[in-house]
Amino acid sequence: MILQAIETTQEALEGIGVLVTPAAGNPPAPGEDFSWTTAVPDLGMPAGLCAGRLECRARPMRLAKMERHFRTPELLSAVDGDAVLCVAPPQEPGSGGLSGLRALILRKGQSVVLDAGTWHWIPYPTGTANVRFMVVFRAQTGDDDLDFFEPAVAADIAFQLRLFQKSEDF
Numbered sequence: 001m002i003l004q005a006i007e008t009t010q011e012a013l014e015g016i017g018v019l020v021t022p023a024a025g026n027p028p029a030p031g032e033d034f035s036w037t038t039a040v041p042d043l044g045m046p047a048g049l050c051a052g053r054l055e056c057r058a059r060p061m062r063l064a065k066m067e068r069h070f071r072t073p074e075l076l077s078a079v080d081g082d083a084v085l086c087v088a089p090p091q092e093p094g095s096g097g098l099s100g101l102r103a104l105i106l107r108k109g110q111s112v113v114l115d116a117g118t119w120h121w122i123p124y125p126t127g128t129a130n131v132r133f134m135v136v137f138r139a140q141t142g143d144d145d146l147d148f149f150e151p152a153v154a155a156d157i158a159f160q161l162r163l164f165q166k167s168e169d170f
Contacts, residue, residue: 003063003155005084005103008112012104015089016118018043019076020111029114042167043113044073046138054133056083061157066098066119072138076113076123083129084159085121090117100144105159121148126159 006012010019020040028035055074063086076085085106088098097118106112106123114120125131138145 001156003037003086003101003103003156005061005105005157005159008085008106008110012102013073013087015100015113015115016087016102017073017112017114019037020077020113021109039079040113044115045113045136048139049136050060050139050141051134051136054122054132054135056123056125056131058130061103061153061159063103063121063123063157064150064154066121066149068117068119068147068149069137069141070117070130070147071145072141073116074114074118074120074141075111075134075136076114077134077142078106078108078123078141079132079134079140080108081129082107082126083131084123084126084134086110086157087114088119089118090115093149093151095152096151097153103157103159124157124159142162145169158168 008019011020026035039060043112062121083106087105088101154163
C-alpha cells in the first residue's frame with residue numbers, strides 16, 4: 001500500500017484533531033512589542049499534563065505500527081524541522097486495517113492536538129536530520145494508556161519535496 005503525504009490543514013485533520021498553529025498571525029501594532037491571537041480557545045486537554053521532548057530519527061517512511069491513547073488528547077509541535085505524521089480516526093482495527101488512514105506533512109512550527117483515541121505513530125522527518133517535537137498529554141500516559149496496532153500490510157509513505165518558485169503574486 002502507498003500512503004500519499006498531504007499538507008496539514010484543519011480539513012485534513014477532520015475527525016482526528018485540531019490544528020493549533022494558525023496559518024498566519026497579526027503583526028504587532030505600531031508601537032507595540034507583541035501581538036496575541038487565541039488560536040484555539042479550548043484544547044480539550046485534561047488536568048495533570050506532562051510535556052516531553054520527542055526526537056525523531058530520519059528513517060525509511062514505512063508505517064508498520066501505530067499507537068493510541070484512550071484517556072488523553074495529545075499535542076505535537078514540530079520544533080525544528082518538517083516531518084510526516086501518520087494518523088487515523090479513533091476506531092477498532094478491522095481485518096483490513098484502519099480506515100481513514102492519512103499521512104500529514106507537519107511543518108516546522110506547526111502544532112496539532114490529536115483527539116483521544118486517534119491512531120498515530122512516531123513522525124518521519126522529511127530530510128536527513130533528526131526532528132524534535134514537543135509533546136503534551138496526560139501525566140502517566142506512557143505508563144498506563146498505550147494501545148498498539150500492527151497492520152497485516154505495512155504502508156509505504158509517498159512524500160514529494162516541493163520546491164517553491166518565486167512568484168510575482170507575492
